[in-house]
Amino acid sequence: MPETLLFSLFSGIAIVASALVIGQRNPMYSIMLLITSFGALSALYIQLDAPFVAMAQIIVYAGAIMVLFLFVVMLLNAPQEDGAEWDRAHPLRRPGVSRLGALLAGLLIVQLVWALMRATDASTAVNASGDVAAISSVRSVGRVLFTNYVFAFEATSILILVAMVGAVVLAARESGR
Amino acid sequence: MIPLGHYLIVSAILFAIGTAGVFLRKNLITILLSIEIMLNAVNLTFVAFGRAQGNVDGQIITFFVMTVAAAEAAVGLAIVIGLFRHRESLNPDAFTSLKW
Amino acid sequence: MDQATLRFVIQLLIIGFTFFMLINASALLVLAERKIMGFMQQRYGPYLVGPHGLLQPLADIVKLLFKEELRPKAADKWLFTLAPIISVTAAFAAFAAVPWGAETTFFGLLDTPVKLGVADVNVAVLVVFAITSMGVYGIVLAGWSSNNKYSLLGGLRSSAQMISYELAYATALASVIMLAGSLSLREVVDAQDGFWFRVIPRWYLFLQPIGFIIYAIAGVAETNRAPFDFPEAEQELVGGYNTEYSSVRFALFPQAEYINMTTMSAVATDLYLGGWHGVPFLDRLGLGWMVFLVKVGVILFTYIWVRWTVPRYRYDQLMQFGWKWLFPAAVVNLIATAALILYFNA
Numbered sequence: 001m002p003e004t005l006l007f008s009l010f011s012g013i014a015i016v017a018s019a020l021v022i023g024q025r026n027p028m029y030s031i032m033l034l035i036t037s038f039g040a041l042s043a044l045y046i047q048l049d050a051p052f053v054a055m056a057q058i059i060v061y062a063g064a065i066m067v068l069f070l071f072v073v074m075l076l077n078a079p080q081e082d083g084a085e086w087d088r089a090h091p092l093r094r095p096g097v098s099r100l101g102a103l104l105a106g107l108l109i110v111q112l113v114w115a116l117m118r119a120t121d122a123s124t125a126v127n128a129s130g131d132v133a134a135i136s137s138v139r140s141v142g143r144v145l146f147t148n149y150v151f152a153f154e155a156t157s158i159l160i161l162v163a164m165v166g167a168v169v170l171a172a173r174e175s176g177r
Numbered sequence: 178m179i180p181l182g183h184y185l186i187v188s189a190i191l192f193a194i195g196t197a198g199v200f201l202r203k204n205l206i207t208i209l210l211s212i213e214i215m216l217n218a219v220n221l222t223f224v225a226f227g228r229a230q231g232n233v234d235g236q237i238i239t240f241f242v243m244t245v246a247a248a249e250a251a252v253g254l255a256i257v258i259g260l261f262r263h264r265e266s267l268n269p270d271a272f273t274s275l276k277w
Numbered sequence: 278m279d280q281a282t283l284r285f286v287i288q289l290l291i292i293g294f295t296f297f298m299l300i301n302a303s304a305l306l307v308l309a310e311r312k313i314m315g316f317m318q319q320r321y322g323p324y325l326v327g328p329h330g331l332l333q334p335l336a337d338i339v340k341l342l343f344k345e346e347l348r349p350k351a352a353d354k355w356l357f358t359l360a361p362i363i364s365v366t367a368a369f370a371a372f373a374a375v376p377w378g379a380e381t382t383f384f385g386l387l388d389t390p391v392k393l394g395v396a397d398v399n400v401a402v403l404v405v406f407a408i409t410s411m412g413v414y415g416i417v418l419a420g421w422s423s424n425n426k427y428s429l430l431g432g433l434r435s436s437a438q439m440i441s442y443e444l445a446y447a448t449a450l451a452s453v454i455m456l457a458g459s460l461s462l463r464e465v466v467d468a469q470d471g472f473w474f475r476v477i478p479r480w481y482l483f484l485q486p487i488g489f490i491i492y493a494i495a496g497v498a499e500t501n502r503a504p505f506d507f508p509e510a511e512q513e514l515v516g517g518y519n520t521e522y523s524s525v526r527f528a529l530f531p532q533a534e535y536i537n538m539t540t541m542s543a544v545a546t547d548l549y550l551g552g553w554h555g556v557p558f559l560d561r562l563g564l565g566w567m568v569f570l571v572k573v574g575v576i577l578f579t580y581i582w583v584r585w586t587v588p589r590y591r592y593d594q595l596m597q598f599g600w601k602w603l604f605p606a607a608v609v610n611l612i613a614t615a616a617l618i619l620y621f622n623a
Contacts (some may be wrong), residue, residue: 007179011187018191018214022198027206027613028356028421034210035414042219044184048228053236057220060243063410064440065213065250067417070434073206074421074429076261105197112189116182125178125383129231138189138460141233149237158242163248170255 364415376567431517466552
């Protein structure tokens with residue numbers, strides 16, 4: 001069944017790439033792997049009849065946010081080795097706090113899977129209900145966005161303005177002093 | 178037909194990976210990247226639930242999450258640049274003193 | 278052969294033809310660029326290889342293929358190899374969503390018409406925009422992985438430049454999308470069919486002159502062409518992001534650039550110049566794609582013309598222009614368009 005095959009392929013890519021993101025020493029590689037993961041997620045969105053979200057995912061995340069990350073890594077020319085000079089262990093294999101972190105992440109997975117097992121409608125097909133043409137059309141997304149969610153939409157504009165001012169203030173060199 | 182549960186499991190695994198990254202890594206850039214993974218996992222849940230409900234609200238919330246992610250990345254990276262100027266390091270352990 | 282097989286074969290042929298034309302376009306553009314430059318500088322340009330230098334691109338390709346491939350010792354092995362591949366893949370992939378001809382039955386060969394173009398996507402504008410914005414990674418990674426300060430500067434400049442001009446570019450696109458009421462390039466083109474007063478073609482160029490100018494300027498900046506060729510600025514940065522590249526890896530960068538130019542021109546033709554419409558006689562025959570090729574050629578000629586006429590700006594001028602003039606102009610254009618659409622629809 002091609003649908004299931006594609007789903008497994010892209011979710012596999014997304015998961016493996018994300019896992020590698022946190023296993024890399026070099027932030028540059030992490031960023032490239034994360035872009036791969038975003039691409040795979042965008043394919044999953046297309047399977048979920050959300051082409052507009054899929055494209056926005058690539059344009060906003062991969063095309064803008066990740067370029068920003070890349071820009072900062074290049075600008076700082078950051079040392080790729082995190083941790084102290086004497087600490088040559090792989091970042092995920094350091095003792096101490098890492099064990100706690102692994103424990104907590106493992107707990108989280110167990111908890112989420114447990115919650116999912118108890119869910120009643122988890123086994124219903126995801127695209128069983130609704131009109132595909134209406135859900136995947138940009139027109140209907142826009143209509144709902146600018147009617148039901150117009151307040152939230154306007155609020156995000158203020159959020160972006162604040163973020164912009166904040167970023168400029170934080171990153172600008174203190175020339176006055 | 179792919180059941181809704183499969184999407185939720187993928188999303189849960191991604192979220193756990195993101196959480197693990199925040200806990201385990203000692204590099205501010207990687208920690209920010211892990212937060213992006215978590216936000217994306219949540220996005221996938223929203224879109225999957227929206228599709229299962231048969232409406233577009235899930236997609237719309239995804240746009241808001243993306244906006245927040247963009248704002249977060251901009252401010253977060255500005256903070257990283259500021260910190261790096263002071264300490265020449267990206268290790269969060271280097272920023273333990275409150276005042277310098 | 279039954280209809281279904283025939284249809285499949287023809288669709289494969291269309292995809293192959295698109296790919297073939299893109300490769301040819303990049304080769305021809307190299308030659309055209311040198312010929313036109315020669316003409317503008319009152320000299321011949323290449324004319325030794327083949328008649329009037331027509332085989333010059335072939336000679337260039339052979340030369341580049343047989344050169345030694347060098348990789349600096351300090352370069353990042355993986356990303357150094359990956360960068361040109363990303364560049365050229367993104368360039369080719371972006372064209373997949375661009376339609377270049379009307380539906381046709383090939384003079385009655387098929388019983389249902391087939392669409393000319395690789396894929397017909399209902400969010401084609403966004404697809405093209407998304408994939409072109411991936412191209413920046415090729416340049417940025419090439420700059421970073423070379424481990425050379427000039428390359429790094431080229432990559433940094435490229436990332437900042439492309440983010441800045443993408444905004445104006447997208448805003449200019451949005452105005453056209455509002456006019457057409459669709460994100461599908463095919464529907465945008467079909468909305469431009471016909472004539473006003475029987476003379477003026479219904480192109481969005483005449484409804485969106487400012488938008489077209491903004492699109493053209495941002496498009497030149499997006500493809501890193503002079504006068505915005507800061508990532509490679511020979512006089513300042515040696516060769517910019519591709520300083521350390523040689524042989525085939527080097528050849529992929531200019532190829533990506535020329536294919537990006539072609540995509541940019543093709544999208545401009547679809548959005549502003551009515552795509553394959555404009556000559557009703559050819560339209561009726563199903564040969565509208567010839568008109569399309571001519572229009573793309575005209576825009577590409579302008580591209581080259583601009584490169585050899587306008588000197589390069591300074592980097593701060595580029596940023597000033599992008600953020601303080603181009604983007605505000607695009608926003609004003611968008612708001613004015615929206616207001617006029619509301620006024621005329623009410």
